Amino acid sequence: xxxxxxxxxxxxxxxxxxxxxxxxxxxxxxxxxxxxxxxxxxxxxxxxxxxxxxxxxxxxxxxxxxxxxxxxxxxxxxxxxxxxxxxxxxxxxxxxxxxxxxxxxxxxxx
Amino acid sequence: xxxxxxxxxxxxxxxxxxxxxxxxxxxxxxxxxxxxxxxxxxxxxxxxxxxxxxxxxxxxxxxxxxxxxxxxxxxxxxxxxxxxxxxxxxxxxxxxxxxxxxxxxxxxxxxxxxxxxx
Numbered sequence: 393x394x395x396x397x398x399x400x401x402x403x404x405x406x407x408x409x410x411x412x413x414x415x416x417x418x419x420x421x422x423x424x425x426x427x428x429x430x431x432x433x434x435x436x437x438x439x440x441x442x443x444x445x446x447x448x449x450x451x452x453x454x455x456x457x458x459x460x461x462x463x464x465x466x467x468x469x470x471x472x473x474x475x476x477x478x479x480x481x482x483x484x485x486x487x488x489x490x491x492x493x494x495x496x497x498x499x500x501x502x
Numbered sequence: 503x504x505x506x507x508x509x510x511x512x513x514x515x516x517x518x519x520x521x522x523x524x525x526x527x528x529x530x531x532x533x534x535x536x537x538x539x540x541x542x543x544x545x546x547x548x549x550x551x552x553x554x555x556x557x558x559x560x561x562x563x564x565x566x567x568x569x570x571x572x573x574x575x576x577x578x579x580x581x582x583x584x585x586x587x588x589x590x591x592x593x594x595x596x597x598x599x600x601x602x603x604x605x606x607x608x609x610x611x612x613x614x615x616x617x618x619x620x
Contacts, residue, residue: 435611438610486606
């Protein structure tokens with residue numbers, strides 16, 4: 393079956409620090425991979441995606457590379473801001489169905 | 503991406519009652535999906551709603567508890583029946599990025615309905 397394992401949180405960082413959230417997956421076939429973000433009090437937004445091996449998704453300074461050999465899709469940002477405080481979900485999609493990781497709460501302090 | 507709205511945005515209900523949640527999309531989509539996010543938890547797929555056919559439920563979810571309607575290509579409802587405090591969650595609908603989306607294409611989410619059952 394399909395499953396996503398995501399780094400446990402919470403994660404607390406200072407502004408301008410480097411952020412990485414680990415994500416690994418198990419899937420049949422050729423899924424697409426996503427990072428979704430949920431800001432406080434808001435809905436779920438797509439942050440970035442990758443549709444095939446070695447693709448790099450990027451948005452708002454965040455990046456993640458689809459690594460088929462290690463079945464990973466780690467999220468990184470070089471310099472976080474207070475506004476990046478949110479819950480981040482790694483997810484894969486197969487046969488129209490999304491499977492989500494547990495979510496990682498990130499708090500960035502000024 | 504599609505614009506998705508949900509009603510109500512939040513509600514507080516008494517145990518034993520039912521609540522119907524609406525999901526409206528600004529474009530026609532073949533498939534719509536309903537997810538549940540329990541407090542502090544991740545999202546779990548409840549069911550897939552196809553227009554013109556019965557909804558398909560995931561393991562652990564049944565039609566008697568979560569009946570779904572899909573009367574047209576832009577609208578769906580999810581009812582949470584005979585509610586208990588364990589049903590307190592955020593309920594979200596999602597749709598593929600386009601009517602011709604493939605099985606691994608992006609999905610977008612509505613803003614969610616925050617349900618509290620007392």
